[in-house]
Amino acid sequence: MSDLLRFATAGSVDDGKSTLIGRLLFDSKTLFNDQLESVEGVSRRRGDEYTNLALLTDGLKAEREQGITIDVAYRYFATPKRKFIIADTPGHVQYTRNMVTGASTANAALIIVDVRNGVSEQSRRHAFLATLLGVPHIVVCVNKMDLVDYSEEEYEKVRRDFSDFATRLNIQDLTFVPVSALKGDNVVNSSENMPWYDGAPLLSQLEQLFVASDRNMQDVRFPVQYVIRPQTSNGMDYRGYAGTVSSGVMKPGDPVLVLPSGFETKIKAIDSADGELDEAYPPMSVTVRLEDDIDISRGDMICRPQNTPETTQDIDARICWMDEKQPLNEGHKYAIKQTTRWARAIVKDVMYRVDINSLHRDESVNELKLNEIGRVKLRTTQPFFTDPYVQNPETGSFILVDESTNRTVAAGMIGTPKHGY
Template sequence: MSTDTMPLLDGDAALRSMDLLRFATAGSVDDGKSTLIGRLLYDTKSLFSDQLAAVEAVSAARGDEYTNLALLTDGLRAEREQGITIDVAYRYFATPRRKFIIADTPGHIQYTRNMVTGASTADLALILVDARKGLVEQSRRHAFLCSLLRVPHLVLCVNKMDLVDWSQEVYDRIADEFTAFAAKLDVPDLSVIPVSALQGDNIVSRSENMPWYEGPSLLHHLEHVHIASDRNLVDVRFPVQYVIRPQSTTVTDYRGYAGQVASGVVKPGDEVMVLPSGFMSRVAAVETADGPVEEAFPPMSVTVRLTDEIDISRGDMICRPNNAPAVTQDIEAMICWMDETRPLQVGGKYTIKHTTRTARAIVRGLHYRLDINSLHRDDTATELRLNEIGRVRLRTTIPLLADEYRRNRTTGGFIVIDETTNRTVAAAMIVDTA
């Protein structure tokens, strides 16, 4: 690895304190997603020499005339043989300004569920289009899915500009068409960047081949996009994952509640309420593995101690008295079905995992199936099959402590599990808690 990145080794305190950006890539088959990620890793000197050597060797064995950087992410044998991305590949790299986690998601329609998985936790999504083809069905599909998943920032990368002679006219036409489509969706922040992933133009540094483009390079945008305000720091939500009671003869009065802050800021002295019991208390201390802290915010994992001994267990939630999630057993949700063997049907019984709480649920109704290409609602649908999305009504056996997904992506999302196979069969976003 280059000496430029040596100060960014994982043990370094400066690296641990850096901002983290999670972003997902999406696009149609052969638009160059894996090549773009490989170019980012290569140009930021985030590769070990043996990784690069292995890619060069495989490229030579395949008869490629260049080092095929897509091989850095297309790790499955089937992916390499078919030249497509199937699984979600996660890669990590860092620059002096920010840390990054990349989810390289599949482009093909049959892997929509994989794309949903990769984008569900993303702060930003990169949608690639081939400059020669312009917007295709998959481009619109992925833009809609990113909007549905409430990804705060969207970047359209018009790739393969080298194959259209770096034409500003081609870029402007695609940018205008995509901007018009995005206006129909809920896209808070949209940027459009012309790139050539294969040659590296506008990836890390500005391209000399496109002097007409006055915006930043892709990496510059990724490093500087403002994500701090994307986090919900108003609604305190602390799902309890584990109750800590030290088994020690010297410590008899310690009771801590461990978990990850879903939203809001938790500080010692705050008045809090515990759901679903409704008991009130105050925060006595907030502790981490490195010792007490003055405040905790998402996505910190902490232990909270209260001034009162209250009966709290896994699945309960600590919140503020006048700002609480809904306590409900009836929820409306948009659901993406991921099971290829059995469809979702009205009357079906499943297990759902919501934050740290697990409940059984029955599907009370399927309002409509959504055609995510035309945005048309089919209200005659009676089931959801693999990769299909629809709005359902669920009734749970115990109350969920939930928010609408548009307000809180953590407390507004859940997964659905088949009780007989224990497989995850769907991901869902709560749209109404009434």
């Protein structure tokens, strides 16, 4: 089991998302005394019956004033079994880009649903975005069970509704937990108020979640970040290629192919800060030495001779548009970065926009505005080495950058209709 789990949280306004995170931190005893004293002090001044645990994550002043989460708040905590990184993402539709940012690297997504309101449009949108981003594990926390007298019938109604909607999505692992974030039921400790629930509390499920198999260990992909060739006075000839292993397992002696040149060679050695390694796997940062002297530069890709990514200048992808200044239009040109490779791209076609509440495709549009998601076709000035996002998120994703402002304006996920489009 991996010792680190990244998970993103999402929920409609007032579903108790920030309180749930606060409860996880509070009951797992991972808070510093000054943090707890600060929150308790604010709660007393406001006359709250319970310590307002939401203040632990709603750190921005604007969030405290409005009572909503508008930015991605990252929190770190650990238990004896695992380390965690939480991305507390916004619930509002106008902050879709923030959720995309927070969930893009997550192993799991926690979707919080108010049991009284049931599965809302925002709940459906959050599930859709999580599956679009390839998050393999989704945990639905049916919150505020204390307000319905811990009713199994009310919980089952939400579970059935969400499960019915989930059949339209490609969800690998779906779990439900009835909780009360305010009172702590089934968050860290099992609840005596819900004897009908025989599952583990939320924290135990997160501790036991197996994520090592989520990584692609079959397709060797090593984008070259930097060529290391030091000038030494003793005449030592060292040439290494530094980068992060995107997928697959690399070992000394393995045959490899370098793109775009197509030259084949073998791995001579794999170096790290601690010396030579017997193998390298994602997400390790290493330096690879090859047996032959090949002209390799930043942006090139090292892979297996019989297992190569697609080399293409035509990219079919879904993108989330993030620029509030200008929409994406057909014919516009942008800088594009995929793994370590940069080029320019032109928008050839905006095929459709996805209504992220109903999943309906609107094929009449020719532009995408802030927070909208759609399918586009791009043409790049040089070849890229890509895999479908569902197969390899590292080589299946990219960003678009407005060269005039240097703003990142879009995040993209490469795929074709047969890969979930």
